[in-house]
Amino acid sequence: MNSDLCRKLGIEFPLFAFSHCRDVVAAVSRAGGMGVFGAVLYTPEQLRTELEWIDANCGGKPYGVDLIVPTSIQRQGGSGPSDDQLLAGLPAEHLAFAEQVLERAGVGADDLEERRCALLHISRNLDSAGAEAMLDVAFSFPIRLIANALGTPPQIMLDRARAAGVPVAALVGSKQHAQRQVAAGVDILVAAGGEAGGHCGEVSTMVLVPEVVSVAGDTPVLAAGGIVTGRQMAAAMAMGAAGAWCGSVWLTTAEGEPSQVVKDKMLAASSSDTVRSRSRTGKTSRQLKSAWTDAWEADGPAPLPMPLQSLVAEPALARIEALAQRGHAGAADLATYWVGQGVGLMTQTTSAAEVVQDFKRDYLAATERLMATLED
Ligand SMILES: Cc1cc2nc3c(=O)[nH]c(=O)nc-3n(C[C@H](O)[C@H](O)[C@H](O)COP(=O)(O)O)c2cc1C
Structure with missing residues (x-):
């Protein structure tokens, strides 16, 4: 796909796989999407091992890392309890x-x-000292995206990403969150609707995506929440999204955790x-x-x-x-x-790569259906 976001990230198809499973991350990146490794459950040493594996198995394709650093915890500064x-x-x-x-x-x-x-190490990843140790590991690899799940990314994440030339993504569940994130300088917004697996707000994806797009300006918006097919991805892109960020659909793949x-x-x-x-x-x-x-x-x-x-x-x-x-x-x-x-x-198990191919086929069929409505 010839879009600004695809060019910026070096990917073929703007389908993002959030996953705690390295096999899914590598498979989706190899298939032309972008795997983003959810690191919150790992120690810095474990993260290094996982990223070494992903780096060796993603066929040289781009991949990213996702951390959870809640704004409330960042404000405490230093180490948590x-x-x-x-x-x-x-x-x-x-x-x-x-x-x-x-x-x-x-x-x-x-x-x-x-x-x-x-x-207990999971709690350490949530404070700023712990998050810094994770950032050290993440930025020692050639990652192409770093994401933060809860609240505005800490300044250190933004600074280090700028220095490394890595775009920062942030998950948002409301228009107000999106405005704060844009003001903080994030590069990509992930609008996660209430249908989403994991942490989510109340507003549905159908409403949230156009709301976030309306305040995002030039910042690309990825749609998340309930998207498990290419036709839903096409619908989100018709609403102004630059791609889809999915977490659930990978869970029932052969590789899923x-x-x-x-x-x-x-x-x-x-x-x-x-x-x-x-x-x-x-x-x-x-x-x-x-x-x-x-x-x-x-x-x-x-x-x-x-x-x-x-x-x-x-x-x-x-x-x-x-x-x-x-x-x-x-x-x-x-x-x-x-x-x-x-x-x-999600009614049958296939491979993560096959899910990406299904998305591409279904996305294409959906856009053709829309085009057909305009024909005489
Ligand atoms: C099993 C699972 C674990 C998740 N853990 C995280 C996480 O650690 N960090 C994060 O940013 N998002 C996490 N999410 C949310 C995803 O990033 C994404 O917003 C969500 O999966 C999108 O909706 P979907 O599940 O309908 O595809 C998780 C989602 C799932 C399904």
Whole structure:
């Protein structure tokens, strides 16, 4: 495709794959789109290993990195709370509730503390000192895009990206967010509608994209949220988007990171089988409905602020995932993962490269349909 954005990033087709899975990132970049590696779950050392692999397997094609540095945490400056302070800040009520949900399903909760300690590095990635260590690693690779998920990117991210000539993308869920991001100097806006998997706002993609485009000026806007087909990408581009940024559609590919149990649940799910809930990270994120999300929505304690809620939820969800994979029925009922409403259109497993080719074909057919409406 001959667009400014494609030329700027060196890609053929403006389909962006947000993924925590290196295989998806490399496959989408090789297929002509752009893979963007979600780094929040990794330590700086692990990020280095993953990026070395992506760099060696993307066929010399462009790829990017996505970090989560919430604005509220950046304002604190320096390091966030210590590991001990974080653990001490977890209310007994929340820990007990998570254990109860597991025990009711016969999953047991004996290794949660160990799993919690293993996840403490995620909290470090969310403070500015931790984010800086991740930026050091990210910018030691020839990345072509760096994205920030929550709020305005920290000045250090903008400065380092400028110095390296790497465009900065930022996710926005409202027109006001978009205006703040443009004022801060980001290069690409990702307008993530309420249909999206993961953190999302309330405004639907259909409304958000033209709203964000109306205030973006020359800043290109990528449409995100619910897009799992080329025809939806064409619709978003008809509304002024410069491309599509997708997270959910890769989850049910052969390479996708969820366990087969969760993939099967996604393949069977309808678009009504997701829920926006604060029970996983403390901020509203869309995920697959399951016995776990039902329990929190029905009578769970009020979610804790980020990153505390993750330290309650993630160890339990990791245990659930491990047992579900071993065939535990109670764990399979509880198993969930972030996914958007587009899950209702995700009905079969192919490879990530095939998804890119399907998008291209479907995009072309959609634009031809539109052109045909203008013929005599
Ligand atoms: C499994 C999953 C994990 C996600 N984690 C992050 C993240 O760490 N950082 C981020 O910027 N966005 C994250 N997102 C959101 C995506 O960047 C994107 O906005 C969203 O997936 C688009 O909507 P879709 O899921 O309908 O394609 C995640 C999405 C999914 C599905």
